[in-house]
Amino acid sequence: MKTIYLDNAATSFPKPEAMLSAMTAYQRNVGANPGRSGHGLSIDAGRIICEARESLALLFHVEDPLRIVLTKNSTEALNIALQGGLRPGDHVITSGMEHNSVMRPLRFLEGRGVELSVVPCSPRGEMDPEDLKKVLRKNTRIVVVTHASNVTGTILPVEAIGELLQDRPDVMFCVDAAQTAGALPIDVEKMNIDLLAFTGHKSLFGPQGTGGLYIREGLDQRIAPLMMGGTGSRSEFEEQPEFMPDRYESGTPNTIGIAGLGAGVSFVLEQTVEAVRAREEELASRFLAGLQDLRDEVILYGPQDASRQTAVVSFNIKNVTSSDAADYFEEQRGILCRPGLHCAPSAHRTIGTFPRGTVRFSFGFFNTQQEVDDACEALRELVKRKGKPGS
Amino acid sequence: MTTGNDFAVVLFESVSHALGAEKIVKGSGIGCKLIHVPRHLSSDCGICLRFHAADRERVEALLRGKLHFFEIKLL
Numbered sequence A: 001m002k003t004i005y006l007d008n009a010a011t012s013f014p015k016p017e018a019m020l021s022a023m024t025a026y027q028r029n030v031g032a033n034p035g036r037s038g039h040g041l042s043i044d045a046g047r048i049i050c051e052a053r054e055s056l057a058l059l060f061h062v063e064d065p066l067r068i069v070l071t072k073n074s075t076e077a078l079n080i081a082l083q084g085g086l087r088p089g090d091h092v093i094t095s096g097m098e099h100n101s102v103m104r105p106l107r108f109l110e111g112r113g114v115e116l117s118v119v120p121c122s123p124r125g126e127m128d129p130e131d132l133k134k135v136l137r138k139n140t141r142i143v144v145v146t147h148a149s150n151v152t153g154t155i156l157p158v159e160a161i162g163e164l165l166q167d168r169p170d171v172m173f174c175v176d177a178a179q180t181a182g183a184l185p186i187d188v189e190k191m192n193i194d195l196l197a198f199t200g201h202k203s204l205f206g207p208q209g210t211g212g213l214y215i216r217e218g219l220d221q222r223i224a225p226l227m228m229g230g231t232g233s234r235s236e237f238e239e240q241p242e243f244m245p246d247r248y249e250s251g252t253p254n255t256i257g258i259a260g261l262g263a264g265v266s267f268v269l270e271q272t273v274e275a276v277r278a279r280e281e282e283l284a285s286r287f288l289a290g291l292q293d294l295r296d297e298v299i300l301y302g303p304q305d306a307s308r309q310t311a312v313v314s315f316n317i318k319n320v321t322s323s324d325a326a327d328y329f330e331e332q333r334g335i336l337c338r339p340g341l342h343c344a345p346s347a348h349r350t351i352g353t354f355p356r357g358t359v360r361f362s363f364g365f366f367n368t369q370q371e372v373d374d375a376c377e378a379l380r381e382l383v384k385r386k387g388k389p390g391s
Numbered sequence B: 001m002t003t004g005n006d007f008a009v010v011l012f013e014s015v016s017h018a019l020g021a022e023k024i025v026k027g028s029g030i031g032c033k034l035i036h037v038p039r040h041l042s043s044d045c046g047i048c049l050r051f052h053a054a055d056r057e058r059v060e061a062l063l064r065g066k067l068h069f070f071e072i073k074l075l
């Protein structure tokens, strides 16, 4: 049986060939520690990192690539932004659709005296920016929202939120782009994003262990680094450098991973985000259309409109647990997906599926229409198997 | 006066800056090379960009305002 990988929201698979060859080329031909010496191989390693940063800057419309801090994933990026940027007495606002990589740092900070407001979202995961406006306070320091939910795919109104925060320069607007970097157009200028956290291993086609945080110019003094150590720069001083990106990049970086990330981002730039988006939207749309005749038996969550979501679709089959369904899909159909709560209990509460969870199919650039049709067929088969409607 | 054999270096705060500068300077057709920062200029372990001293004004004009650097020194 052939495998159909529908877990791209967890991590994309497969990856472009160019990503694999960039990683082997680095380890085979370069291998050195970047920025730690002036010898040729060290400079070559530094160049690989420089180029990855430049590609990322191009993708997100960041003028100065050095404003992008490379991290091991979006979780680390979000922790730098939130733990580094919030002090006791500060107020922070988030949405009701967040991943635990936002909620856990925020709950932790709440215990340390940071005030937290969670803007409720509709059962489809949608947020009205006016509701966010209502909870703004004088001491609000950060507004952090996901660009798109990893549970329902719902795209949040990031541009509208950026717009309404324009008259609050004291509020930093932080976007969790784990699900959207590479999959949806992102322009930090047009969207007024101050802090953009992204992960490398999903739609940027890098390996796991890569990601980053864009920090708008002028904000680094408001965000304390979480880690300090060797940077290869200013070695004569025992204090952490203040300049970007070294302030937040201590220790030998994941150069082999960043080599892969750079190649992955180049792949996205070559294809163009618009083309990636068009393809994924078509797959999601085909899947949603293919389930129309099962609507009595299959409960769909989220917008159920491919133009308003990423290629992530959550559903439940009546009287079948999400884990049983996932087992069936894998064993009988070779379909790999993710059941349960997807590290996002808050989002599941919003859509009414806590603690039951959902089955999540997440399509990616390398999925085919045939695979989508096979997925629909698998659902149809499972519905049939479990007996007559209502049983 | 500088002769064709004299070199100067640009000193930066980090390798990222040095690599960025190399791209700009090389891109405009001026010969340059990244080398270890000579010990007598700095105790830092970084790299700097070496070029012919005769190109000093052009290099300075290329980088100024575009990329932060500490200073340009004659070797």
Ligand SMILES: Cc1ncc(COP(=O)(O)O)c(C=O)c1O
Residues within 6 Å of the ligand: A009, A010, A073, A074, A075, A076, A099, A101, A146, A148, A149, A150, A176, A178, A179, A199, A200, A211, A343
């Ligand atoms: C919305 C969202 N935020 C954050 C993350 C965390 O990403 P990572 O595990 O790469 O840090 C994920 C992915 O799992 C996600 O979907």
